[in-house]
Amino acid sequence: MIKPLRLVIFFLLTSGAAAAQNNQTYAEKAAALQKEIWGTKVPEFSATTVPANLSNESAVVFARSYSLQRSLSSKFKFMIITATSAKRSNKLTTFHERVKINDKSALEDFSTISYQKKLDESVRIMGAKFVATHETYIGAKIIKPNGKEVIVNTSEEVLIKNEKKDQQSKLAVPDLQVGDILDYYVSNTDISEKSMDDTFADNDMVFVLAGEYPILHYSLDFQYSKKDMVKAICANGAPNFETSTNDAGDQIYSLKLKNITKYESQLWTSKFRQFPYIEISNAPQTSGFTKFVTGGKWGESGAERLESNKTLFEKSFNERENLFFGLIEDDLKEYFDGKKNMKAAPLDSLMKVLYNIKRGNVFRRYGSEDLGKIDEFNYRRMVSKYNTIVMSLALSKMKIDHEVLLVSSRNTSSLENAFNYDDFDAGIRIVNGNKPLYMFFDDVTTHFNEIPDRFQGEKTIVLTPKRESSTRYSFTEATATLPVAPAGANNITEDLKVSLVPNTQKLKVQRMVKQTGALRHEDQRSMIPAIDVDNDLMVLTKGESLDKKIGDFHGAKKLREDFHTAFAEDASKSVKKFTAEIKGQFDQEPTQVADCKIINNGLDDSSPVFQYSSSFVLDNLVKKAGNNFIIDAGKLTGSFYKLEDKERKRTLDVYMPCARSFNYTVSITIPQGYTAKGVEEFAVKKANKTGTFTSSAAVNGSVLTISINRAYNNNFEKAADWPLVSEIIDAASNFNTQKILLEKK
Numbered sequence: 001m002i003k004p005l006r007l008v009i010f011f012l013l014t015s016g017a018a019a020a021q022n023n024q025t026y027a028e029k030a031a032a033l034q035k036e037i038w039g040t041k042v043p044e045f046s047a048t049t050v051p052a053n054l055s056n057e058s059a060v061v062f063a064r065s066y067s068l069q070r071s072l073s074s075k076f077k078f079m080i081i082t083a084t085s086a087k088r089s090n091k092l093t094t095f096h097e098r099v100k101i102n103d104k105s106a107l108e109d110f111s112t113i114s115y116q117k118k119l120d121e122s123v124r125i126m127g128a129k130f131v132a133t134h135e136t137y138i139g140a141k142i143i144k145p146n147g148k149e150v151i152v153n154t155s156e157e158v159l160i161k162n163e164k165k166d167q168q169s170k171l172a173v174p175d176l177q178v179g180d181i182l183d184y185y186v187s188n189t190d191i192s193e194k195s196m197d198d199t200f201a202d203n204d205m206v207f208v209l210a211g212e213y214p215i216l217h218y219s220l221d222f223q224y225s226k227k228d229m230v231k232a233i234c235a236n237g238a239p240n241f242e243t244s245t246n247d248a249g250d251q252i253y254s255l256k257l258k259n260i261t262k263y264e265s266q267l268w269t270s271k272f273r274q275f276p277y278i279e280i281s282n283a284p285q286t287s288g289f290t291k292f293v294t295g296g297k298w299g300e301s302g303a304e305r306l307e308s309n310k311t312l313f314e315k316s317f318n319e320r321e322n323l324f325f326g327l328i329e330d331d332l333k334e335y336f337d338g339k340k341n342m343k344a345a346p347l348d349s350l351m352k353v354l355y356n357i358k359r360g361n362v363f364r365r366y367g368s369e370d371l372g373k374i375d376e377f378n379y380r381r382m383v384s385k386y387n388t389i390v391m392s393l394a395l396s397k398m399k400i401d402h403e404v405l406l407v408s409s410r411n412t413s414s415l416e417n418a419f420n421y422d423d424f425d426a427g428i429r430i431v432n433g434n435k436p437l438y439m440f441f442d443d444v445t446t447h448f449n450e451i452p453d454r455f456q457g458e459k460t461i462v463l464t465p466k467r468e469s470s471t472r473y474s475f476t477e478a479t480a481t482l483p484v485a486p487a488g489a490n491n492i493t494e495d496l497k498v499s500l501v502p503n504t505q506k507l508k509v510q511r512m513v514k515q516t517g518a519l520r521h522e523d524q525r526s527m528i529p530a531i532d533v534d535n536d537l538m539v540l541t542k543g544e545s546l547d548k549k550i551g552d553f554h555g556a557k558k559l560r561e562d563f564h565t566a567f568a569e570d571a572s573k574s575v576k577k578f579t580a581e582i583k584g585q586f587d588q589e590p591t592q593v594a595d596c597k598i599i600n601n602g603l604d605d606s607s608p609v610f611q612y613s614s615s616f617v618l619d620n621l622v623k624k625a626g627n628n629f630i631i632d633a634g635k636l637t638g639s640f641y642k643l644e645d646k647e648r649k650r651t652l653d654v655y656m657p658c659a660r661s662f663n664y665t666v667s668i669t670i671p672q673g674y675t676a677k678g679v680e681e682f683a684v685k686k687a688n689k690t691g692t693f694t695s696s697a698a699v700n701g702s703v704l705t706i707s708i709n710r711a712y713n714n715n716f717e718k719a720a721d722w723p724l725v726s727e728i729i730d731a732a733s734n735f736n737t738q739k740i741l742l743e744k745k
Contacts, residue, residue: 026135030154034139037096037185044217045098048143048181054214057262059106061215062098062181066207069223070282096185099213101178106213110182113138114170133191140184142176150175203283204420209238209276215260220278222253228282233302235417238276253280265647270655272413279419302416309421310406310461316389317465317473328357328394335542348437348449351400351430352605353541355439355448358391360537363444364549371562374570378444378525378533387441388426396467401431404475406461407482409454410655410715415461425455429462444533445524447605453518453658456484457715487659487691487711490517494662496636499669500629500742505622507631510595511582512613518658520602520610527577527612528601531567536603578614585638590616627744629674633682634738637664637708642733643726654717654725661711668704670742676704677741686731690717690724693731695738704740 024032044063054060070091101107140152152173176182207220220241224230226249234240241253255278263269271277335353336342342350362382370377388404395402405427408415418424428439442452462478497510515523534546543549546567550560578596583589595615602610621632670676682697691712698705710732717725 027155029135030137030139033137033187037094037139037187038141038183045096045183047098047216048147050100050102051216055102057214058103059109059213060100060102061211061213062100063217063219064095064097064215065219065221066093066095067219067221068093068205070203070225070228091190092187093190094185094187098181098183100181101176103178107176107178109212110173111176112170112172113140113184113186114168135189137187137189138171138185140171140173140182142173143181143183145179204279204281206277206279208271209257209260209278210263210271211260212262212266214262216258218257218260220253220255220257222280224251224253224282225284226250227285229285230280230282231305231419232278232280233305233417233419234276234278235272235413236274236276238278241278241280264652265650267641267647268654268656269652270411272417273410273655274652279413281420306416306418309418309424310463312421313385313389313406313426314463314473314475316385317393318471328354328361331357331541331543347400347430347432351437351439352448354391354394356537356540356604357543358387358439358441359444360541360543362387362441364534364537364543364546366546366550366563368559368562371566374530374566377530378528381443382441384425384427384441385421388428388439391428391439391441392465395428395430396465396473402465403429403431404463404465405429405480405482406463407455407458410456410458411454415459427451427455443521443525444537445521445603447603447608449605450517451482451485453485453490453715455482456658458482484659484715485517487661487713490519490658490660491515492519492660492662494637494664496664496666497669498636498666500622500671501617505619505624505629507618507621507636508592508615509618509636510613510615513611515602515610516608517660519660523581523612524602524610527581528598528603529567529571529574531571532598532601533603534567536601540604578612579616582614582616586618586635587639588618588620590618592617625741629742631668631740631742633666633668633706633740634736636666636706637662637735640710640732640736641729642736643729648726650722651719653719654722656712656715656717659713659715662709664706664708666706666708668706668740670699670702670704672702673745674742675745677743678739679704682706682735682738684731684735686727688724688727690714690721691728693728693735695735708735 042063047062050057050060068091099106099110101110138154140154142150142152144150152171154171156171173182173184209218222230222241223246226245228251230251230253232241232253239255239257241255244252244254246252263275269275332342332350332353333339335357336345336350345353359382363377363380392402392404406415406424407427408418408424413419413423415424425440427441430437430439438449438451440446440450440452440455446452458481460480460482462480463475464478466474466476468474491514493514495512499508500506501508513523531546537543538545546563547560550556550563574596575593579590579593582593593614593616595613597613599611599613600607600609602608621635623630668676676699679697679699682695684693684695686693691710693708693710695706695708697707710728712725712728
């Protein structure tokens with residue numbers, strides 16, 4: 001039996017050797033580590049021959065290993081890490097891989113290796129230093145087809161960040177060619193005096209047992225101190241760890257795998273729902289809080305783990321005083337011009353204002369530390385469980401019937417496989433006859449009564465809170481499935497007016513875009529100036545201005561001025577933001593970008609459409625053929641996905657981002673003296689139960705109008721219906737190839 005690589009190479013032969021290493025330089029440690037890793041003979045890391053059935057693969061991984069050893073002891077046994085006091089946590093991880101490069105695509109993937117070389121986050125508090133350091137050691141060698149080994153000089157790395165306490169590096173692998181074998185490792189050492197209160201979430205590691213390339217041998221080895229609590233989950237059919245202890249009582253978890261197939265496809269998949277994966281973590285037993293937070297232990301069932309996390313969530317109700325309601329009660333009265341009007345307001349109106357006040361309280365909070373982060377403001381997110389609890393407590397005091405929903409994103413593990421407390425989210429469902437109202441605390445663009453697309457169609461745990469006293473709540477429990485928004489609710493509509501730029505082979509485009517539902521969020525976050533978001537939230541809640549929000553205190557005047565300057569600078573980047581969006585849509589850098597306007601921010605469900613317009617010039621879409629012009633009209637919608645041959649057969653179910661629809665109207669001005677040819681080729685109609693694609697074209701006077709409609713009806717499809725989905729994809733990608741000939745009369 002082959003011993004785990006990590007457990008062999010890093011043990012000291014004598015206790016005196018550790019002291020000898022204490023004063024080693026980085027280069028000396030790196031050399032010692034390289035000798036140990038490549039000097040340890042492991043058969044799978046000596047392989048050179050690819051199995052015949054894999055000879056056509058882009059790359060084949062002969063062997064991959066990941067190992068971790070963590071110690072809370074002063075007798076830390078790694079060669080390259082200084083022995084430390086028992087108050088420090090020491091960790092070494094090593095990723096080692098040997099791969100055969102069979103084509104240029106794989107060559108590009110493996111031609112560079114990026115890594116964090118050094119990071120020192122040590123701090124001093126009241127004169128005491130708390131160590132937190134990270135170092136990375138890397139090695140790479142190329143094995144040529146004739147057997148010659150070439151060791152890459154890692155000192156030729158490029159420091160892409162080079163500060164005293166923070167070094168980030170990129171290593172090019174020179175002379176790596178198709179047909180070569182690359183054998184490389186990345187080893188990280190971490191020493192910390194701040195990790196004694198680590199939670200499982202802090203040390204969480206996830207391994208999906210599939211990859212872009214087939215893997216012949218895969219080993220995972222973990223060694224934890226006997227003082228650690230360890231928990232793990234082997235989900236979706238992943239095999240269980242073999243567990244043991246060594247003479248020192250350290251806990252060892254090992255797994256050996258063979259012949260792991262590559263991803264069948266990564267298009268519209270949910271890897272934590274559809275592929276085997278392993279998640280493992282640890283926390284020191286010295287942290288009583290950690291024991292309570294997780295309730296977790298090795299060998300517990302998914303049901304036990306979920307119950308532990310749910311119990312923690314419920315307990316938060318009993319421990320948290322509801323300060324939020326006291327803060328917003330005056331805001332509600334002021335908004336409705338008195339308590340009487342507030343109580344008389346329709347439930348949906350009252351709840352919408354309450355939700356928006358919560359949005360404002362979270363997203364309109366500014367401090368001096370935020371001045372350099374204005375461009376990140378629109379990407380902030382609310383903490384869903386905390387805000388759900390606070391809102392539920394407020395609703396309970398208001399005697400508003402409601403339920404608390406616990407749900408996992410469809411892009412992560414299922415609710416049943418929730419590993420840590422952070423692995424699920426929460427929201428509110430307000431009882432409102434047969435039309436419940438929803439509150440989800442997500443990004444700044446999320447509307448009242450909007451369910452984020454990643455939760456739609458998901459199973460939820462429904463908790464109905466009952467207020468027993470000011471500090472104690474009880475719950476009844478049920479389950480439900482969240483509704484899925486139809487394709488029409490998630491829509492992009494574009495209107496493009498296109499004309500030839502005289503005496504060139506370029507197109508002038510005037511474009512109007514309208515976006516709704518889940519399809520508006522990304523562009524709203526990237527394009528709306530942060531100050532406009534602040535102003536909209538102020539109006540929605542009848543709140544204070546930015547200046548009043550900052551308040552009056554020593555230095556407040558300068559802080560207000562600094563924020564006005566920062567917000568103005570962000571707003572001045574409008575053309576840059578529009579240019580980035582246009583480039584992303586048309587796969588080329590536009591020129592002469594002008595008339596950039598956001599017509600409606602769409603931050604409230606009373607005016608939910610995000611609408612913007614611009615004008616610009618595109619190149620590479622017109623070719624001259626004698627006196628005639630050929631326009632790539634099918635590309636004026638932007639590029640549609642084109643299936644590769646290997647993607648046409650599918651056994652995995654289809655996780656769409658959401659049900660969605662797209663409508664385009666492209667109006668091309670026909671120059672005087674020309675006629676449009678090929679119009680009839682745009683008549684396409686493809687429809688089935690999974691979606692539709694239609695296009696048509698007609699000439700009216702000097703304008704050629706092309707209409708395109710595309711829809712995916714559901715956010716989930718069974719693998720059996722993949723051929724139907726493929727029909728819609730093919731119809732759209734074929735449209736991208738359509739051209740119009742402007743023929744000289």
